[in-house]
Amino acid sequence: MEYYREELFPFVSLTALQTDKFKSGCLSATLLTQLDRETAAEYAVLPYVLRRGTTSLPDMRAFSARLDGLYGAVIEPRVRKLGEIQGLGFISRFSEDRYLPGNPGVLEEVIRLTADLWLSPNTRGGLFQSAYVDSERQKLLERLAAMRNDRQGWALRRLVENMCAFEPYAVSAYGSEEEAEAIHYVKLTKDYRTLLASSPMEFFYCGSQPGPRVADMLREALMLLPRGEIDLELGTDVRLNAVEAQPRFFSEEMNLTQGNLAVGFRLGECMEDPDEAAIRVFNGLYGEDLNSKLFLNVREKQSLCYDVISSVDILKGIMTVYAGIDLDKYQPALDEILHQLDLIREGEITEEELTAVRNFTAAKLRSVPDDCLALERFYLRQTVQGLDASPLEMAALAESVTRDRLVEIARGVETDAVFFLKGEDEE
Amino acid sequence: MTRLDYPALGEVIFDSVLPNGLRIITVRKKGFRKAFAMYATRYGGADRRFQLDGEWIDTPWGVAHYLEHKLFDMPEDNNALADLSARGADPNAFTSNGMTAYHVTCTDDFYENLRSLLTFVSTPYFTPESVAKEQGIIGQEILMGENAPGYVAYFELMKALYAHHPVRDNEAGTLESIAQITPEILYHCHKVFYHPSNMVLVCVCDADPEQIAAIAGEVLPSEPGAVPVRDYGEPETPFPLERRVEKAMAVSAPLAYMGIKLTPAKDGKALLRQQLTAELALDYLIGPSSALYAELYDKGLLGRDFGTDVDSSAGTLTVLLGGESKDPDAVMAALTDRVGLIARRGIDPASFERCRRAGYGRALDRLDRFYSYACMLSQGAFDGWGVGDLFELLKEITPEEAADFLCEAVTPDRLALSVVRPER
Numbered sequence: 001m002e003y004y005r006e007e008l009f010p011f012v013s014l015t016a017l018q019t020d021k022f023k024s025g026c027l028s029a030t031l032l033t034q035l036d037r038e039t040a041a042e043y044a045v046l047p048y049v050l051r052r053g054t055t056s057l058p059d060m061r062a063f064s065a066r067l068d069g070l071y072g073a074v075i076e077p078r079v080r081k082l083g084e085i086q087g088l089g090f091i092s093r094f095s096e097d098r099y100l101p102g103n104p105g106v107l108e109e110v111i112r113l114t115a116d117l118w119l120s121p122n123t124r125g126g127l128f129q130s131a132y133v134d135s136e137r138q139k140l141l142e143r144l145a146a147m148r149n150d151r152q153g154w155a156l157r158r159l160v161e162n163m164c165a166f167e168p169y170a171v172s173a174y175g176s177e178e179e180a181e182a183i184h185y186v187k188l189t190k191d192y193r194t195l196l197a198s199s200p201m202e203f204f205y206c207g208s209q210p211g212p213r214v215a216d217m218l219r220e221a222l223m224l225l226p227r228g229e230i231d232l233e234l235g236t237d238v239r240l241n242a243v244e245a246q247p248r249f250f251s252e253e254m255n256l257t258q259g260n261l262a263v264g265f266r267l268g269e270c271m272e273d274p275d276e277a278a279i280r281v282f283n284g285l286y287g288e289d290l291n292s293k294l295f296l297n298v299r300e301k302q303s304l305c306y307d308v309i310s311s312v313d314i315l316k317g318i319m320t321v322y323a324g325i326d327l328d329k330y331q332p333a334l335d336e337i338l339h340q341l342d343l344i345r346e347g348e349i350t351e352e353e354l355t356a357v358r359n360f361t362a363a364k365l366r367s368v369p370d371d372c373l374a375l376e377r378f379y380l381r382q383t384v385q386g387l388d389a390s391p392l393e394m395a396a397l398a399e400s401v402t403r404d405r406l407v408e409i410a411r412g413v414e415t416d417a418v419f420f421l422k423g424e425d426e427e
Numbered sequence: 428m429t430r431l432d433y434p435a436l437g438e439v440i441f442d443s444v445l446p447n448g449l450r451i452i453t454v455r456k457k458g459f460r461k462a463f464a465m466y467a468t469r470y471g472g473a474d475r476r477f478q479l480d481g482e483w484i485d486t487p488w489g490v491a492h493y494l495e496h497k498l499f500d501m502p503e504d505n506n507a508l509a510d511l512s513a514r515g516a517d518p519n520a521f522t523s524n525g526m527t528a529y530h531v532t533c534t535d536d537f538y539e540n541l542r543s544l545l546t547f548v549s550t551p552y553f554t555p556e557s558v559a560k561e562q563g564i565i566g567q568e569i570l571m572g573e574n575a576p577g578y579v580a581y582f583e584l585m586k587a588l589y590a591h592h593p594v595r596d597n598e599a600g601t602l603e604s605i606a607q608i609t610p611e612i613l614y615h616c617h618k619v620f621y622h623p624s625n626m627v628l629v630c631v632c633d634a635d636p637e638q639i640a641a642i643a644g645e646v647l648p649s650e651p652g653a654v655p656v657r658d659y660g661e662p663e664t665p666f667p668l669e670r671r672v673e674k675a676m677a678v679s680a681p682l683a684y685m686g687i688k689l690t691p692a693k694d695g696k697a698l699l700r701q702q703l704t705a706e707l708a709l710d711y712l713i714g715p716s717s718a719l720y721a722e723l724y725d726k727g728l729l730g731r732d733f734g735t736d737v738d739s740s741a742g743t744l745t746v747l748l749g750g751e752s753k754d755p756d757a758v759m760a761a762l763t764d765r766v767g768l769i770a771r772r773g774i775d776p777a778s779f780e781r782c783r784r785a786g787y788g789r790a791l792d793r794l795d796r797f798y799s800y801a802c803m804l805s806q807g808a809f810d811g812w813g814v815g816d817l818f819e820l821l822k823e824i825t826p827e828e829a830a831d832f833l834c835e836a837v838t839p840d841r842l843a844l845s846v847v848r849p850e851r
Contacts, residue, residue: 023436254677257574290508
């Protein structure tokens with residue numbers, strides 16, 4: 001797999017991986033901007049509005065028909081949160097020409113369509129079509145409201161909103177309903193132009209074509225990309241400590257028969273100079289791996305839950321734990337979750353556990369190069385951190401993480417907040 | 428062992444049947460470090476009543492899924508999940524109404540991991556304590572489903588469609604039904620359904636197919652076993668039991684699933700043809716490039732979560748459509764209206780060709796996704812078709828076949844609607 005990186009325009013870069021092993025290639029185009037409560041919803045709607053139509057393919061139906069003709073190529077809006085940076089754009093999957101009749105040139109078309117989405121939206125009098133904006137505002141509101149329907153996601157969302165109430169991190173990638181209500185086509189058009197000219201952009205390609213060739217095609221397709229003063233202040237504020245000396249407790253009622261417990265931690269001192277491989281291994285040991293403390297004890301030994309998992313956002317230095325539990329098992333589940341972290345702090349890690357979690361973490365990283373979309377996520381997060389380690393390099397690092405290092409990480413971790421999505425009171 | 432070459436797809440597949448009756452399908456993926464193995468039995472949640480030595484046996488609701496959880500336990504306090512993951516492998520399993528599949532993903536020691544997978548699945552070890560312990564875990568899994576709107580809407584729909592076929596029930600059972608499960612029942616069902624003659628091994632990896640077959644031959648029983656006869660009840664009519672069902676839950680907007688019961692063909696390729704025809708026809712009718720999708724999207728009646736599926740499971744074939752909608756009945760009416768229009772005007776050949784191309788690209792994409800690929804090959808092995816048939820049929824199916832399917836099946840008397848609506 002050939003790695004290639006090039007700056008196409010000022011602060012517009014391409015990461016390209018050339019490989020012959022996939023049937024489908026992948027291309028993503030992500031504009032990076034600071035995640036902010038005031039703008040998140042409006043910016044989040046932008047890729048969806050752009051995807052409604054271009055000057056040459058003026059509505060969704062025409063655009064989709066074009067993609068069907070390209071053997072079901074997919075170009076979808078993608079809005080994501082990378083720490084306190086909001087990533088806005090499109091991700092595309094498309095068949096490699098060599099598996100299609102008549103060498104149809106799908107990649108060239110996908111690049112052109114992606115560039116058109118950014119640069120040539122279907123406008124009237126220089127403004128976005130108000131009908132498109134109104135319709136996508138409504139869809140965004142529905143999407144925001146629907147977050148409650150995924151109970152696990154909602155518990156974690158509400159945990160983060162409460163835990164990071166005074167940090168931009170509390171804002172979801174799609175913003176909030178209040179801000180979404182105010183989206184208006186005139187302001188959106190204006191903000192789109194500013195955003196496009198002032199934001200860094202990241203392109204990612206994985207497929208059979210050489211990086212320099214993809215770079216040439218992108219440069220040509222994006223010739224008219226406006227470049228003004230670029231916002232170079234992008235970044236994430238990492239808070240090392242819990243907000244208060246004691247964990248804060250939050251809860252909410254919903255008409256449910258299962259309780260959803262979410263616990264939030266600050267990773268603490270290890271975030272001063274984050275060693276991503278070690279933090280990944282720590283997370284595996286605590287609650288991600290099938291040999292993890294949480295899986296083996298909260299689930300297998302105590303039968304308190306079916307789902308229990310920890311995850312880390314290294315960009316922000318936050319760890320969360322989720323467990324779906326009986327409504328009346330809140331206290332035993334929480335106690336056990338915290339107890340297992342204490343055990344790591346006390347150095348209770350057997351040689352078998354250490355080997356298992358290092359193997360597990362390394363294997364997960366080593367399988368990243370066999371999945372286009374996993375590569376896309378991996379490299380975008382690396383880029384945002386200003387790093388360029390490959391998954392294989394990180395796997396090698398994970399294999400050499402020591403017990404002492406894991407204990408040290410655990411000792412720095414602080415419990416910050418607990419959120420419980422519980423059933424409604426029967427009375 | 429048969430080697431099947433698909434040069435147009437860049438795929439090489441090795442297919443064999445061991446003397447014990449085990450079918451082994453290996454997709455040779457050159458250049459991949461990731462390796463995937465799936466060992467699946469044609470035994471799922473719907474197989475609750477079956478015949479053994481001339482006698483009919485009834486088992487509690489939820490045994491297949493319970494067995495899936497407990498098979499990971501090994502004698503001497505060992506657990507296959509822990510053992511495999513300690514080597515860096517990622518083991519998991521799922522139970523549907525038609526099959527139970529155990530799988531492992533890894534980047535190293537593939538043969539050793541394959542050996543472990545085959546060993547634990549063919550080694551039943553249950554104690555009253557270990558079986559009792561699982562009730563809490565599976566109980567939480569059942570509650571998770573009961574609180575998930577999509578899961579509820581789906582099974583409410585299946586209950587509306589099917590009058591008695593057990594696919595109408597979820598595969599996990601209820602807190603009450605799983606309380607009846609004992610080690611004896613688990614041992615018995617393992618004996619009946621986990622014989623290699625009733626199973627398939629699918630490997631997607633850069634490994635030697637001969638060695639895979641040799642390992643399976645060493646680990647598994649050498650004699651073929653009897654494939655049990657299952658009782659799913661009287662044949663279903665093509666019409667739903669109920670046309671419309673509704674349930675209130677904590678949701679933000681109504682969630683609407685629509686479904687149609689089809690009569691599956693007996694022959695594997697004919698069944699696949701039925702399935703693909705329905706998929707292409709649905710894409711033509713209400714896929715993202717259809718006029719109907721655009722119209723309903725503009726009216727705010729459906730969104731990007733709207734999807735369609737055609738599912739073959741335990742001798743049933745079901746069409747599914749759905750997503751969130753503020754007016755599910757309007758979507759349903761629009762669907763059948765549009766089919767009326769197609770009945771009068773026919774299908775536009777150019778649009779149909781585009782749907783066919785899109786279907787081809789989607790099928791191709793699946794060959795990169797090991798898990799999804801292996802699921803497809805396992806289902807194909809049980810239903811009687813292979814990956815070559817899939818790409819051949821995608822070229823053959825005609826617009827007329829699609830039109831016939833729509834006019835015959837997507838009609839008001841065949842469709843059922845299941846709505847999960849917000850609580851008042």
